[in-house]
Amino acid sequence: MDNFEKYITENKHLFDEHKADKSKIWQAIESELEPPKTIRLWKSPLLKIAASILILVGVFSLTNSFIINGFRSGTQNNIVHQELRDIDTYYKDLVSFQVQLVKNNPKLQPQDKEKFLSFMDELDEEYNILKLEMTKNLNNEYILEAIVNNYKKRIELIENLLKQINDSKKSNNNEGYIL
Amino acid sequence: METNILYTHKDLVEKSKSGDRNSQYRLYELYVDAMYNISMRMLGIKEDAEDIVQDSFVEAFKNLTSFRYESTFGSWLKRIVINKSINYLKLKKIPVTPLDQHEYHIGEEVSEPVKSNDINKVKNAIKILPDGYRQIISLYLIEGYDHIEIAEILGITVSTSKSQYHRAKKKLIEIVNVL
Structure with missing residues (x-):
């Protein structure tokens, strides 16, 4: 670069x-x-x-209180209750696994995750309150079955959401601005 | 340090990606004058430059999700403005490289020396340079692209870019000396 060129580049802001x-x-x-x-x-x-999650926790607490009350009402339905409790535990674990997936999802911003976790803490508190309140006995197998089905549907919903997040991530990766 | 430069205005860019109009406006405000000047140097006509700047910002905001901090936001946007300006010139059938013998290479021949370095004279001389010469001088000396990048922008070979640049510089010095 000669002096003339240097002079121009040095003064290009002008x-x-x-x-x-x-x-x-x-x-x-x-x-x-x-x-x-x-x-x-x-x-x-x-x-x-x-x-x-809010609905899930609500449903879970409801199921739990039914089970607890069922145990209180006598021992005749112990086997059924044990089975329901197992199902309940299974879905609870599944839900927490899904929640973990959401937490680990790279698509979500850290601040969103933080928001999400604080929301979860609030829900836990709510769950404890609900558990205390749900002391009345409404022991009915059909209702419990419906609740389990409800669980399944919620999990399906979370799965769909995670799939959506992943899909949108994929489609974002595919678009490139070519200059 | 380099990484920090790449992430200039990251917060505004990220918010703009999600469609936040205030952040988009703030980015616009930061870059509009620089982009307008680039387009003015390429096109030389106020209304045309305004149209290009407008189109460039619209395109930039619509495609912001594909911006991944591989360059600064400013240079990404600048490239959009340059490309749009060149396309506009092509559309208007204004030659972006002079047609005369651009396959002949001119070596590092010694041009006429500049009689005096006066930035105002240089500015005026660039304005009256023929189309094609003006663009290549602007791209190399003011916008700071190298010949490989210019070749890519203008769709010419690197050696054509070099030879055209030398012709343009020779012409520029001639004009500066008579002003």
Whole structure:
């Protein structure tokens, strides 16, 4: 690079002599962009997951109290109760596994995860309160079966959400801006 | 340190990715003048430069998810503006490289020396350079691209870029000396 070239490159900032008509250009840009995204509660996967967990915890506590009350009411249904408790434990573990998957999901921002975890803590508190409140006996096998089915549906919902997150991650990876 | 530079305005970029209009506007405000000046140097006409800047920001915001901090946001955006400006010139059938004998290579021939270094004279001289010459001088000396990048931008070979640049520089010095 000779002196003339060096002189120009050293003074290149002086070539920025124009001022853009900011408001005019922005107006045009804004009209071409989609309206600002309003985050609707049920559109956010995180809230969907959180809501599902809330329902799950509620259902779980309900089941638990039924089982406890069932035991209190006598020993005639012990085998049935044991079976239901096993099913309950199985689904509880499955749910916590799914929650772990959500926690480990790289698609979610750390602050979102933190929000998610604090939400979970709140739900745990709520669960304890519910457990204390659910002392009335409504021992009915059909209801319990329905509750288990409900569990299954919630898990399915979480699985779908995780799949959606992963799918969107994949599709993001596929799009590249080629210059 | 380099990593820090790549992540300049990361917060604004991330919020803009999720469609936050305020962050988009703040990014726009930070870069609009620089981008407008780049486009003005390429096109030389206020209205055309405004259109290009507008289109570039719209494209940038719409494709922001594909921006992955492989360069700074500024240089990513700048490349969009340059590409759009070049495409616009091609569309208008304005030659982006002068047609005269650009397959002949000019070596490091000694050009006429510059009589005096005066940045205002240089600025005026660049403005009156023929199309093609003006773009290559701007890309190399002001925008800071090397010949490999210029070749890619203009769709020419590296040696054509070099020879065109030398012709353009010779012409620029001639003009500066008569101003």
